[in-house]
Amino acid sequence: MKHYIIVKYNDLVSDASEVERQIKALFAPAAELDGIHSVSVHPAVMHSRIRFDLMIRVDMNRESLVLFDASDIHKQWKTDFAHLIAHKVIFDCD
Template sequence: MLHYIIVKWNDNTDKQEIVKKVRTLYADAVKISGIYNVDIKENVTPRDNRYDLMIVLDMDKGSLTTWDNSELHKTWKSEFGIFIDKKCIFDCDNR
């Protein structure tokens, strides 16, 4: 399945700096059992009604609990949550 994390940063967030940190954190996601690929995309249209970042994890459907309980996911929530204004999570088949 594809697990999408779509984020809108707070107004006072340095978007370029935070994306570097996100990329560094998520570089090790494929080391987690059942996660095969990570794709990180930045928004290219700077409008107020746009989200800023999309993270896509290609993973086994059954690995969602493993992901949720992983240290990487816990770090994501604890260290980046304060910078997030809005977040959308979406899961779908990867066919």
């Protein structure tokens, strides 16, 4: 399945490129978790107050979502970046 995390930054983000670099570094090792096939981070190419800023795509086995949610990577994602996010969408599909 494909697990998408799509975010809109809040006004605390002054250097989106640096935040994106940190997010890529955080998520890179996720592909080594059991059942995770790949992880990709996609910054937006169109910037507008009505568009989201970043999309994270995790390709995984469906049953691995519970493991991913409990992982240190996911916990650190919430701890380190939640305060920078104005809006977030989570979407899962085949």
